[in-house]
Amino acid sequence: MKTVLVFGDSLSEGVAITPRQAWPMLLVEKLRPIGPNFRVINASASGGTTEGGLRRLPPHLEHPIDIFILELGINDAFNGIPLEQTSANLQSIIDQVKARRPNASIVIVGIQFPIAAPDSEYATGFVKMFGELAAKNHAALVPNLLRGVVGESKLNLPDGIHPNAAGHKILVENVWRVLEPIARELASSVIPSVDTASPARTEGPQP
Template structure:
């Protein structure tokens, strides 16, 4: 092989490598919204689900991000733990973890909910996936003792695992009937808009922490 031919092949390989590197750099940050019906978008068009609207809001802010919707209506923390590994694909950089509402509605012992969240956070940490933990509050009808045991779970888990915490996923919606479906528990489309606006600053900070650690 002549020197000129070898140089041409080397140049072609170098260009291919540069193009591949550029393509890799251009890949969006992949997040997963992992939760129950509040994440899934219960009784809403798919385009109105929280992950979809949050992705759109972040893109308007200049973030190149994709958020997969891994919400399952009716899911408890036990159900989430059981499906965690196959619901969070390889290549995921971060997870918005929102579970526990159905545990409280069903009166599941808060200690079990905490144990399940602890296990999920441990698994995600082992995979090198960042987490933004979305907190939940027990409904008042469960009584003050249950509420005290349940409501402290999320701060304890955030402190233990060193993850970001958004204290209450339904902030700004839970006490406003006009932002809820007729069941009085799930957000309507306007309610999702409020949730996205309220959570957006915390999510921006979360994304910046991911990119800073790469």
């Protein structure tokens, strides 16, 4: 069994939609033609910050992870956390994944501000941060999770921040463009992956 763990915030957990309408669970249908032995665990939490992610991470590292998708940071921005601290927290999360699950492929999900940022310099640095982290850690990068969704009222909830079910269908395509070659390479691997139960939301074939 190959495990894809999505570690994010409300943009990945989904707001005012069912769990299966959120983009991490939509990945299951994308993965199925590649191989039957993929499962997706959505370990995302609404309101999640990078500091909160550091606290939530350890239990998930107790279980096998083949692909780790990291989507955190926007709530740091909304709470005025300095970029340096957000970047350091994300790096610490990545370091822990590498230490505990050295064979896991890491995918960093970049985010564009879904609403106008009060500080354009901060917003520019925020967007650049994800690419810099990906380059530093030789990780794959989804440049902008919200590509094609930001500013589109029909794809978002009334708050203008959280995508609706239709918006999540676009989010999964944004992620899939980067994830597909990684998943195909993993599926062709002859090294078996041991499956272990997880308390987080899971979708896909079970042992």
